[in-house]
Amino acid sequence: MLFSEPLPCRQIVDGAEIEFLREGAGESLVYLHGFDGVSPSDPFIAQLASGFDLIVPSLPGFGASRLLPATRTASDLAHAVVGLIDSLKVKDCLLVGSSFGAWIAAELATMRPRFIRGLVLADPIGARFAKDPLDHEILDIFTIATADYPYIFFADRAKAETAFGGTDFTSMSYEQTVRYCTNREGVTRFGWSPLLYNPSLASRLCRIEIPTLVLWGEQDRVIDEAYGRKFANAIPGADFRTIPDCGHYLPIEQPSVFASEIRQFSERLRRTPA
Amino acid sequence: MKFWYFTEQQYHPAWDRVTGTIRNTPPSGLIDPDEAADLFDRYYEEFQAFDELGLNIAVNEHHTSYQCMSPTPYLHMAALARITRKARLLSIGTPIAQRPDPVRVAEEIALADMMSRGRTEAGLIKSIPWEYFNSNANPMGLMDRFWEAHDLIVKALTTRDGPFRWDGEYFQYRNVNIIPRPYQDCPPIWMTGQSPSSAKDIAAKGYIAATSQNGTDAVPFFDAYRQSYAASFGRAATDDRLAYICYVALGKTEEVARERAQRVHKWVEFLARQDDRFQHAAGYAPAKDFARLLQANRGGSLFFNYVPPSIDKLREQGIMFWGTPDQVSEQIGSFYQRVGGFGHLLMQMGGVASQSDTIESMQLMAEIVAPRLKEIALNPRARTVAA
Numbered sequence: 148m149l150f151s152e153p154l155p156c157r158q159i160v161d162g163a164e165i166e167f168l169r170e171g172a173g174e175s176l177v178y179l180h181g182f183d184g185v186s187p188s189d190p191f192i193a194q195l196a197s198g199f200d201l202i203v204p205s206l207p208g209f210g211a212s213r214l215l216p217a218t219r220t221a222s223d224l225a226h227a228v229v230g231l232i233d234s235l236k237v238k239d240c241l242l243v244g245s246s247f248g249a250w251i252a253a254e255l256a257t258m259r260p261r262f263i264r265g266l267v268l269a270d271p272i273g274a275r276f277a278k279d280p281l282d283h284e285i286l287d288i289f290t291i292a293t294a295d296y297p298y299i300f301f302a303d304r305a306k307a308e309t310a311f312g313g314t315d316f317t318s319m320s321y322e323q324t325v326r327y328c329t330n331r332e333g334v335t336r337f338g339w340s341p342l343l344y345n346p347s348l349a350s351r352l353c354r355i356e357i358p359t360l361v362l363w364g365e366q367d368r369v370i371d372e373a374y375g376r377k378f379a380n381a382i383p384g385a386d387f388r389t390i391p392d393c394g395h396y397l398p399i400e401q402p403s404v405f406a407s408e409i410r411q412f413s414e415r416l417r418r419t420p421a
Numbered sequence: 422m423k424f425w426y427f428t429e430q431q432y433h434p435a436w437d438r439v440t441g442t443i444r445n446t447p448p449s450g451l452i453d454p455d456e457a458a459d460l461f462d463r464y465y466e467e468f469q470a471f472d473e474l475g476l477n478i479a480v481n482e483h484h485t486s487y488q489c490m491s492p493t494p495y496l497h498m499a500a501l502a503r504i505t506r507k508a509r510l511l512s513i514g515t516p517i518a519q520r521p522d523p524v525r526v527a528e529e530i531a532l533a534d535m536m537s538r539g540r541t542e543a544g545l546i547k548s549i550p551w552e553y554f555n556s557n558a559n560p561m562g563l564m565d566r567f568w569e570a571h572d573l574i575v576k577a578l579t580t581r582d583g584p585f586r587w588d589g590e591y592f593q594y595r596n597v598n599i600i601p602r603p604y605q606d607c608p609p610i611w612m613t614g615q616s617p618s619s620a621k622d623i624a625a626k627g628y629i630a631a632t633s634q635n636g637t638d639a640v641p642f643f644d645a646y647r648q649s650y651a652a653s654f655g656r657a658a659t660d661d662r663l664a665y666i667c668y669v670a671l672g673k674t675e676e677v678a679r680e681r682a683q684r685v686h687k688w689v690e691f692l693a694r695q696d697d698r699f700q701h702a703a704g705y706a707p708a709k710d711f712a713r714l715l716q717a718n719r720g721g722s723l724f725f726n727y728v729p730p731s732i733d734k735l736r737e738q739g740i741m742f743w744g745t746p747d748q749v750s751e752q753i754g755s756f757y758q759r760v761g762g763f764g765h766l767l768m769q770m771g772g773v774a775s776q777s778d779t780i781e782s783m784q785l786m787a788e789i790v791a792p793r794l795k796e797i798a799l800n801p802r803a804r805t806v807a808a
Contacts, residue, residue, distance in 0.1 A: 289554075290699065291698060292697035292698045293697070293701075293715075294697075317716060317717075317718050319716070324712035325712040327712070328708035328709075328711045328712045328715070329708045332561060332704055332708055334703075335702070335703040336561040339557075339559040339561065340557045340559060
């Protein structure tokens with residue numbers, strides 16, 4: 148199973164220990180993970196570490212990262228990420244997020260931080276655009292049976308099987324299973340209600356003044372492409388690109404396409420004077 | 422020992438109408454309004470009969486479920502307050518970590534207590550995982566919310582020189598002052614649990630701890646309570662601090678009792694009709710415990726692959742007491758000795774048991790079994806024998 152191994156480094160941020168990974172060299176890139184956390188062997192890690200100074204934390208409440216009692220909302224998580232970036236003395240970076248992590252990255256970007264040069268959001272959630280309470284934009288991932296859960300995130304069922312080890316916990320170690328459960332706790336804490344969104348975020352996306360690229364898996368079953376386009380349209384000047392043969396978990400399903408999109412984005416930023 | 426008739430006020434006609442699960446997903450359109458109203462007429466006739474028999478009455482709370490037609494127990498408590506005269510009335514209980522407004526809970530308790538002239542007893546409970554999908558309350562941090570809600574409810578029930586202001590971690594109020602106050606100083610508080618660690622927490626407060634249909638697993642629960650109570654209060658816990666919830670069915674002959682037990686058992690057969698999607702809410706149990714269930718291939722659930730035991734097995738396990746009054750007296754008496762004693766027996770019926778099944782069972786309990794067990798005391802050697 149992916150997501151199930153601890154990250155190698157530790158940093159105390161505002162009194163709480165955060166686990167993270169730092170690999171590679173070059174421009175700094177901070178990556179924020181999706182609903183199920185992150186592991187060193189997740190396929191996009193090596194792809195991104197070739198060409199970037201890659202920094203990947205487990206968000207507080209996920210993996211082995213501790214949570215301060217006051218960390219209760221997605222916006223609090225964004226502040227915790229600011230704390231981590233500060234404490235690592237990163238002055239200039241790309242901020243990249245997938246799914247849940249893209250929500251946190253968007254929250255952070257609305258605060259107009261000076262240290263982010265570019266923002267890449269892969270299949271972001273976290274905003275609500277619909278007005279009718281009976282319209283549902285984001286799938287309720289909490290009411291999916293464990294056995295069916297992996298398949299909602301991938302276009303290719305075989306990749307879902309591999310990523311989640313067929314959800315066969317009997318063949319996993321206890322520590323790996325606890326990590327899976329802890330990640331479920333993390334997403335429950337921040338996404339249970341409102342269901343994977345912050346009611347204030349949609350109206351704040353216009354504050355993002357960082358160059359932004361929104362990537363979208365064409366077979367995303369958690370949220371549809373129309374939502375992705377609304378998300379991108381709400382961010383001034385954001386580009387929107389769809390990725391074929393890909394579900395919600397772009398970095399895991401198409402790691403080399405993901406890395407290549409980020410490299411090209413970074414290249415474009417370098418060529419465009421600030 | 423005190424005896425309580427306990428019913429979930431089930432809408433059993435729906436059990437054969439649902440496809441699969443009985444909770445969370447089957448639509449309310451499966452209810453025939455007249456049939457449901459008739460059932461309430463029946464349940465209230467039974468309550469009145471049991472009041473006359475000298476039994477106490479317990480109701481509970483569930484949502485979006487054909488297990489129970491009582492989403493708001495204090496409405497029932499208020500109705501019971503007016504149609505009964507002697508029975509003590511227990512709500513077992515209110516899931517206070519799921520209620521956004523604990524002061525409202527305190528107001529409901531106080532009102533029922535005043536209307537019943539001090540016959541109200543209040544259960545404050547953690548509830549079960551699938552209810553978090555109905556209430557939408559976040560299962561993460563539920564115990565912290567539970568204890569803050571508890572502190573606030575108790576303060577609201579016991580403060581006489583209010584208003585007071587509450588600036589808690591989870592709840593904030595600028596003007597708490599419940600009117601009416603409860604009739605009693607504070608209605609007796611009950612909590613439910615299945616594990617020794619819950620028993621310890623309940624004992625530290627000195628509340629009545631109820632454990633449900635778990636047979637001799639009640640032993641570690643009651644033992645943990647007694648130890649924690651003694652450590653907290655410097656004296657032994659009396660039987661009246663401990664409650665056991667069981668199923669019952671009685672008849673003048675064993676044959677009649679067996680048929681009745683089988684009709685109560687219909688509920689046990691449907692009990693586990695649980696949708697996989699609502700089996701577990703992360704945070705309800707700690708990750709390290711949930712991981713153990715997943716590794717045991719149990720899907721993280723109480724009811725995963727649950728096969729309902731037969732009425733004979735349930736009788737053997739001390740989960741259902743059924744038979745003639747002699748047999749049931751013996752079963753409860755010996756269970757009492759095996760678990761080291763308890764002071765309240767909550768007797769659940771329901772299933773597809775009829776009104777006459779229910780009333781005759783309770784008559785035999787009240788008239789024959791209860792008098793025999795009222796003064797039951799622990800045989801000091803009983804636990805040694807059991808061990």
